[in-house]
Amino acid sequence: MRLSVLDLIPVRRGQTTAQALRASRALVEAADRLGYDRYWVAEHHNAASVASTSPAVELMYLGQNTSRIRLGSGGVMLPNHSxxxxxxxxxxLAAAYGDRIDLGIGRAPGTDPVTSAAIRGQLRGGHMVDASGRPTDPVEEFPTNIRDILALLGPEGAEIRLRHGRTYQLRATPAAEHAPELWLLGSSDYSAELAATLGLPYVFAHHFSGRGTHRALDLYRGGFLPSGHAEAPRTFVTVNVSVAETADEAWEFSEPHQFLMASLATRGTMDPQPHVGAEARALLTDDLRAVVAPSVATWAVGDVGQVRDALLRTAEDFGVDEIMVHLVAGARETDDADAWPAKLRGLDLLAEALLD
Incomplete structure (x- = not known):
């Protein structure tokens, strides 16, 4: 079993963005030391409970004291960017960290429509246009943009055809030694089929909804076309995890994240994460627990033996040899704001149980 980590750089009540970043840096350094395979950060915008807005900037900071773990995005939301x-x-990033950079790319905006428009400079009526001046939708341009990134990262760069038959050469960097490894991410069939067609590695966001995983992986594996990027299908899945010395503790630590997911589902917003204990329990009513119960049923929550067995079953069920854990354990009000003690302990417990 190979284990990796997905981090949204969550922000809890009373915690600043700077403190959240320092807490995540402690996590990636622990994961590097313990033998985890990758550490990926997500892209979300205008969310009070998520500090991870710019994966490339965050990775340059988070990876400074690491030596072996792969650093990546899970993912860059491509419709927001050129x-x-x-x-x-x-x-x-590859120039700084060599051959251990992953570029995970997703098609969703990672935010609400107004914020997404603001990111693209469209808040006041601007829009992207094609060569003929017609408005374009960056989501519809996703396959073309993926191909452009692959070309730009290649040794020869991308050749741009101009008018009158002229061409122009574009490169991402002047003299690359290493290129990032590109992964497509998704929680539906679309990215699975696109990754198969392009011959790219693929990750299904099982932690997001827990539904449709088998179908997406079957579509990916069944339609895969070998390429210069991968000779055979390469995939893994993400899982929400809360692990502690006892199952009761693990479930208690999971309650703040349960509340956030219920809040997102019912109100469309996520405030800073409440603290573990009375604060989270007061907010997580029986009605809200019922809202997230189907999703929570796909999480791995419990003591180390229970979570180990759950992750092994998940890996066997989906035919993967790697699980990316999204640690959803919260923090107590007395915890140092520069750290996530329950998550650090969770990394230790999982490494002892599953990593040689």
């Missing part, structure tokens, strides 16, 4: 900007950022 392909050249993404390629340049991750080419610089």
């Amino acid at each position: 392909p050249l900007a993404v390629a340049e950022q991750f080419a610089l």
Whole structure:
């Protein structure tokens, strides 16, 4: 079993963005030391409970004291960005960290429509256009933009055809030694089929909903076309995890995240994460627990033996040899704001149980 980590850089009540970043840096350093395979950060915007807005910037900071773990995005939400900007950022990360950079890319905006428009400079009526001046939808351009990034990161760069038959060469960086490894991410059939067609590695966001995983992986594996990026299908899945010395503790630690997911489902917003204990229990009513119960049933929550067995079953069920854990254990009000003690302990427990 290979284990990796997905981090949204969550922000809890009373915690600043700077403290959340320092807490995540402690996590990636622990994961590096303990033998985890990858550490990926997500992209979300305008969410009071999530500090992870700019994966490339965060990774340059988070990875400074690591030596072996792969650093990546889980993922860059490509409709928010130009392909050249993404390629340049991750080419610089590869220049700094060598051959251990993953560029995970998703098609969703990772935010609400107003914020998404603001990111693209469209808040006041601007829009992207094609060569003929017609408005374009960056979501519809997703396959083309993926191909552009692959070309930009290649040794020859991308050749742009201009008018009158002229061409122009674009490169992400002047003299690359290493290129990031590109992964497509998704929680539906679309990215699975696209990854198969392009011959790219693929990750299903099982932690997001817990539904449709088998179908997406079957579509990916069944339709895979070998390429210069992967000769055979390469995939793993993400799982929400809360593990502690006792199952009761693990479930208590999971309650703040349960509340956030219920809040997102019922109100469309996520405030800073409440603290473990009375604060979270007061907010997580029986009605809200019922809202998230189907999703929570797909999480791995319990003592180390229970979570180990759950992750092994998940790996066998989906035919993967790697699980990316999204640690959902919260923090107590007395915990140091620069750390997530329950998550650090969870990394230790999982490493002892599953990593040689």
